[in-house]
Amino acid sequence: MQFLKILFWCLLAFLAAAFTIGNWTAVPIRLPGGLVADINLPFLLFFTFLLGLLPTLGWQAARRWRLNQRLTTCERTLAETRALHAATAPISPVVVSPVAQPSPGLAPTPIAHAGPGLL
Numbered sequence: 001m002q003f004l005k006i007l008f009w010c011l012l013a014f015l016a017a018a019f020t021i022g023n024w025t026a027v028p029i030r031l032p033g034g035l036v037a038d039i040n041l042p043f044l045l046f047f048t049f050l051l052g053l054l055p056t057l058g059w060q061a062a063r064r065w066r067l068n069q070r071l072t073t074c075e076r077t078l079a080e081t082r083a084l085h086a087a088t089a090p091i092s093p094v095v096v097s098p099v100a101q102p103s104p105g106l107a108p109t110p111i112a113h114a115g116p117g118l119l
Contacts (some may be wrong), residue, residue, distance in 0.1 A: 019042065026038040 023041045025041050027041050027044055029037045029039055029044075031037055
């Protein structure tokens with residue numbers, strides 16, 4: 001896969017060099033104040049490419065920064081919520097001892113009930 005990547009970039013560089021050699025002509029550009037600048041066509045095309053690329057890269061960097069800020073805020077909120085939930089949850093489970101069963105040979109003793117007002 002690395003070989004294909006290197007091959008692609010070499011092919012792209014070769015095409016750029018062939019375009020540059022084939023189109024090395026001066027292009028007159030009229031500037032304000034009656035000035036005329038002669039610029040080679042490959043430099044002019046590279047400059048216009050950068051003129052379109054840089055605002056897009058700036059927008060993408062700003063968008064990525066904003067999404068990272070939102071992600072950080074969400075992660076912080078999630079950590080606080082988990083900490084709050086952990087603080088309100090019981091630390092150790094309640095242990096209930098089993099009820100002792102009476103032995104089958106002994107009959108339960110009746111409890112004498114005292115009438116109302118005798119206590």
